[in-house]
Amino acid sequence: MWRTIDAHLKTVRLPVRTVLLSHHQNPPSLPSLEPPDSLHFLSLSKTLTTSSSTPYPPSPILAFTTRCINSVAFGRGRNLVPVRCISSISSSAAPNQQRTAVGWNEPVTCSELGDGGKGTNIEEDARQSIPVRAFLFSTSVDLKSLVEQNKKNFIPPTSRMTNYVVLKFGNLSQVAGLGSCISGSNCCYMVVFQYGSIVLFNVREHEVDEYLNLVRKHASGLLPEMRKDEYEVREKPTLNTWMQGGLDYIMLQFLNTDGIRMIGSVLGQSIALDYYGRQVDGMVAEFTDINRGMEKTGTFSMDSKKLFQIVGKANSNLADVILKLGLFERSDIAWKDAKYAQIWEYLRDEFELTQRFASLDFKLKFVEHNIRFLQEILQNRKSDFLEWLIIVLISVEIIISVFDLVQRSGFKFL
Numbered sequence: 001m002w003r004t005i006d007a008h009l010k011t012v013r014l015p016v017r018t019v020l021l022s023h024h025q026n027p028p029s030l031p032s033l034e035p036p037d038s039l040h041f042l043s044l045s046k047t048l049t050t051s052s053s054t055p056y057p058p059s060p061i062l063a064f065t066t067r068c069i070n071s072v073a074f075g076r077g078r079n080l081v082p083v084r085c086i087s088s089i090s091s092s093a094a095p096n097q098q099r100t101a102v103g104w105n106e107p108v109t110c111s112e113l114g115d116g117g118k119g120t121n122i123e124e125d126a127r128q129s130i131p132v133r134a135f136l137f138s139t140s141v142d143l144k145s146l147v148e149q150n151k152k153n154f155i156p157p158t159s160r161m162t163n164y165v166v167l168k169f170g171n172l173s174q175v176a177g178l179g180s181c182i183s184g185s186n187c188c189y190m191v192v193f194q195y196g197s198i199v200l201f202n203v204r205e206h207e208v209d210e211y212l213n214l215v216r217k218h219a220s221g222l223l224p225e226m227r228k229d230e231y232e233v234r235e236k237p238t239l240n241t242w243m244q245g246g247l248d249y250i251m252l253q254f255l256n257t258d259g260i261r262m263i264g265s266v267l268g269q270s271i272a273l274d275y276y277g278r279q280v281d282g283m284v285a286e287f288t289d290i291n292r293g294m295e296k297t298g299t300f301s302m303d304s305k306k307l308f309q310i311v312g313k314a315n316s317n318l319a320d321v322i323l324k325l326g327l328f329e330r331s332d333i334a335w336k337d338a339k340y341a342q343i344w345e346y347l348r349d350e351f352e353l354t355q356r357f358a359s360l361d362f363k364l365k366f367v368e369h370n371i372r373f374l375q376e377i378l379q380n381r382k383s384d385f386l387e388w389l390i391i392v393l394i395s396v397e398i399i400i401s402v403f404d405l406v407q408r409s410g411f412k413f414l
Contacts, residue, residue, distance in 0.1 A: 159332035197268030
């Protein structure tokens with residue numbers, strides 16, 4: 001009989017632990033209940049029967065089942081295992097009783113209720129993930145005209161920073177305030193900076209071009225190639241700390257408009273700094289070729305006009321990094337709230353803004369050194385030309401004076 005019950009339990013694949021209690025023996029201790037890996041829900045009552053043909057006298061049977069429920073409230077990886085008494089057989093059953101009904105619960109298949117705990121965690125992680133995409137395709141954006149055409153989407157600033165605007169799309173009635181979550185909603189945000197950077201929050205991949213075209217109408221100084229960078233923000237209200245960093249993502253208890261401004265400012269500076277770094281790398285490569293040519297030939301063929309263009313380009317890049325990007329200006333939001341200051345400092349370290357600016361400054365000093373060297377060479381060339389010109393003019397003047405003297409003295413050439 002017990003083999004029949006055990007075989008049936010294995011057939012339905014239900015993690016059941018049964019404890020048999022008899023009034024002829026001392027009840028054994030309850031074995032430890034180890035929760036299974038997957039999540040099961042018990043339902044649909046079914047009946048097992050026992051036959052009176054067994055040689056043993058009828059004894060009460062008490063069946064326990066275990067059910068594993070994944071619990072998030074008690075921490076990751078911890079499970080609750082409730083124990084339920086299913087049914088019992090009365091000890092006063094008649095000796096001639098042929099069959100006794102035993103009620104138990106049959107599990108519903110996972111296809112009817114969804115995957116187990118692992119699949120649920122994956123769905124929750126996907127739902128709580130907010131994609132962040134940064135773009136740069138111009139060097140300047142007219143923020144005033146952009147706001148004029150998107151007044152209903154404009155979010156008023158909370159600080160004195162005027163080099164960017166925040167636009168909200170989707171459910172405009174939903175306010176991303178304290179403790180509210182953006183993940184899982186249809187709200188998306190766009191942070192546009194005056195120096196050309198655009199940062200999109202919670203925007204799907206196929207909708208990116210639509211939002212970029214809104215800014216392209218007000219952009220100037222379009223670049224030949226658009227730059228792009230991606231990041232990720234995760235919301236977890238049960239997080240023990242305010243924020244937690246990870247590989248290419250940051251986890252927060254919640255993300256509101258101040259957090260969007262803070263994260264967007266760092267990502268906008270990062271992608272713009274990458275563009276200016278590429279510009280300086282181009283100048284370094286050009287001077288490297290000039291120096292290698294001078295090493296072989298002993299001279300160079302650059303004219304003063306091109307050199308002055310490189311000087312202006314280097315100076316404008318440095319000024320844009322310091323003034324437009326505001327790379328060393330701390331946001332007012334970070335000054336007012338230590339939580340956002342923590343985000344600001346972490347993201348600056350994550351994207352290595354200080355180290356990248358130091359590398360950019362070093363390369364600009366190399367360019368400046370080469371510019372000074374080439375300027376001195378061009379200046380010496382110009383001085384040599386003027387000296388020879390003066391010598392020629394003096395020689396011509398002497399010849400004219402001698403010829404005039406000869407004519408006055410009446411000397412005749414043969």
